[in-house]
Amino acid sequence: MPFRKYVNLFLGRRIERTDPLSALLAAPTDLPAATHGASWLVQLRWAAAIGQLITIAFVRLALGVPLPVGPLLTVVGITALSNLALAIWSSSRPEVDERRDRVKTIDATTVPVLGLVLLLDLLLLTVLLSFSGGPTNPFYIFYFVNLCLSAVVLPRGWAWAGCFAAIVCFVVLFFSYRPLPEMWTAAHLEPIQAGDSVTRAHAGLLIAFMACAVVVVYFTSLLRDQLQKSEHQIRAFHADRARTQKLEALGTLAAGAAHELANPLGTIAVVAREVERRVGGTPVEPKVANDISLIRSELETCRNILKRMSADAGQAIGEELIEVTAGELIGESLEGLRETERVAVTIDPAAEDTLVVVPLVGLAQAIRGIIQNALAASANVQQVRVKADRSDGRLRLLVRDEGVGMPPAVLARVGDPFFTTKDPGRGTGLGVFLARAVVERLGGKLTIDSISGRGTTVTILLPVAPG
Template identity: 45%
Template sequence: MSSHNQNASSVRLSPAVEIDERADITVRAVISLRWVAVAGQLATILVVDLFLHVLLPMQALLLVLLATAALNAVLSGARHAWPPRRHDGQNRWMTVIGATMLFDLVALTLLLYFTGGMTNPFSLFYLVNLVLAAFVLPRRWVWGLNVIAIACVGFLVMRYEPLLLLEADPEPGVPPGGGFDVLSTGSLIAYATCATVIVLFTTRVSSQLRRQERRVRELADLRARSERLESLGTLAAGAAHELATPLSTIAVITQEVERELSSGKLTDQTISDIQTVRSELDRCRDILDRMSTDAGLAIGETLVKTTVGELVEEAVDGAGDPQAIQVTFADGAATVPLEAPLHGLAQAVRGIIKNAVDASGPQPRVECRVTASNDRFTLQVQDSGTGMDAETLRRIGEPFFTTKEPGKGTGLGVFLARNIIERLGGTLAFSSTPGEGTCVTIQLPTRLPAPGQAGASDLAGHGQLF
């Protein structure tokens, strides 16, 4: 069984096309249940004919069963020849399954027509067919089959072939059918068969659903671990990249200081070099502080209830000269309720605003425009810099890519900000015209998941249970 499931989930038709496991499970389940139905119908016909002594039109009944079995064989062969594929397989195969269940309703109607119509206890199987359809087909198919089933029942109420007993004159006190109450026995068999099919089907659905939920949880955990490792790897690489320059400077200076001290000379240049070492060490500490802050965003932060205005206020604080940053709110935007990881999100937005200040030259002027609705808010950050060409705009956000002077930026600010914003269900977009500055547009929902929690729901399947 395990190898079978593994094959179903991992078979590849080509590097770009995969079997749609969900649709394939549905098709296999329907084919299996139809073989069970054919075997059950054949067994029921033989029991009624041999033991209940009811005269049946065997030729017509067996012809219907033969047609059902032939269609199921064709369906099984088609599944092997043209298995459901991702993107285009499920809709096509749902149409095939819907047409097959329509055939089954017609076949059941024919069987009941020759065996007493709605007086036949096996008319319960109309409900079984509709229950199965509700589990595996889209809503429009289920309602269509429901209307057709009602029409079939109406037809059988008016037209059917009555059942005839082989024993026309039973002994006094003995029920017709040679010691059996035909109606009661038929009802018992019909109920047992109907209940068995429904229980078999629903337990299979429940088992499949539990397996799917377990896989979703495992994939969500794996994704969370992968994101944490990716963040740590990125931060480690960034730390190495940023710390390399000041540490190299420190290494050169310490060699010079060591040489001068060994000769007993201490010049003004040596003192200046020592001050440079101190400055470079402060720079290293600043880099490590920023790295630790960014690392905290990857781990996750609890949600707090705040407002859009408070978020923007915290983001602007520390982003640069307050006189250079102009914030405008649309009517009511500042007071729109917001539930978010405030400090982590503000840190990401602050990095964007600080980049705008740095890009605006010696006399920076940055405009922050905020609009909001009940479920989303938008922050546009417009700088007064020289703008970016198409190639720079294309590369913005790549790890370690920066337009700043060496030592002035890590090349990770936009990359980490984009990761945080997108994991919170938002978007980060850049537009720029050379000579006219750059505009950054941030859109976010007003109720945000904590970092690391977003994205798990998109792993859950959509469509039918199978």
């Protein structure tokens, strides 16, 4: 093993088990937050063990304080051995990364392991202090360092468990520690064994310790939660901005494509019409006549596709927001829809007067596309059910069909731009993508549930208008 790998193992960093070529070709990935927490803790514990050795040597040799070196070195050795085990565990853990939303997560063993390690550190610190003056030793302040680490690295439950453990350990020190006379004078605090009673000085120190421990854990946990909340908000803002930029780019692309292709398509249409006119009065093979007719129909298909792309993307970007009821939104969605007799609409009484602030034309067109998809996936005799109700203070729209459904592989890709299962020329693959983009920009959510052979349900949640 090369020297660098020994260093990485010693510090708890991940060791890659790939050959150099694979490592070179692999895409870079972010390490999970828990991996960073474990790696940092390993490095901090090495620093703590080295600092303890230096402190013991300085106090014993330079200051001449009669410390029990043997027990203290044993405790430092336990710290080093436990940290070596933690480093090996940390370096061998698999990466955990949620690729879909880029939110980093931790596996089930990480929190208990780190929590137990920090509780062990509290116990080892207590043993060190018990051999070196107990609460009269000014280094008891390092309890608060451990508590800060617990509050930063661990969830609230584990952090408060560490706080309780630190208070218990500090109380134990009042009753069982090796007194050092040099410490009594400095701290003006005799051990309880010497006076056989708990003085006001003992009580005051214990109360101050408990108050500091609670305040440190509470405010550190609060600060960590606020930072995490801000990070999530920033991430959501950037995701929303990226979606908006994607929509704008899509609109620009669609408009540019429609403009650039309009002239050549128009020229082909004129030539095809002229050819059709010239051969109209002369006998030609049926195959030639069919080919000319096919050219005309395919040209019209191309024009319709470009028109839909341009209209869909443009309406998703720049329409004004207005207040509408659930009935008005569904009514607008059904406008211009074929086979409306196959659409069964139900509006819950609680949702009849519910107002939402939406781009009516763009959102209605998106919902219309979802209903069209449901009709296309169903047999001619099957109905598509559209229902509006309230759910968790939001307007919920459900579009259900009993068609062929979708297998998991197809369902996972629904909503990707330009992905469609329809025949060529019958769909652009933008309907669900644009619908989801419009709904999410409004602060809502669009989900799709489908079982192959049993149908599909599309759920749209929209925030209601304030007031």
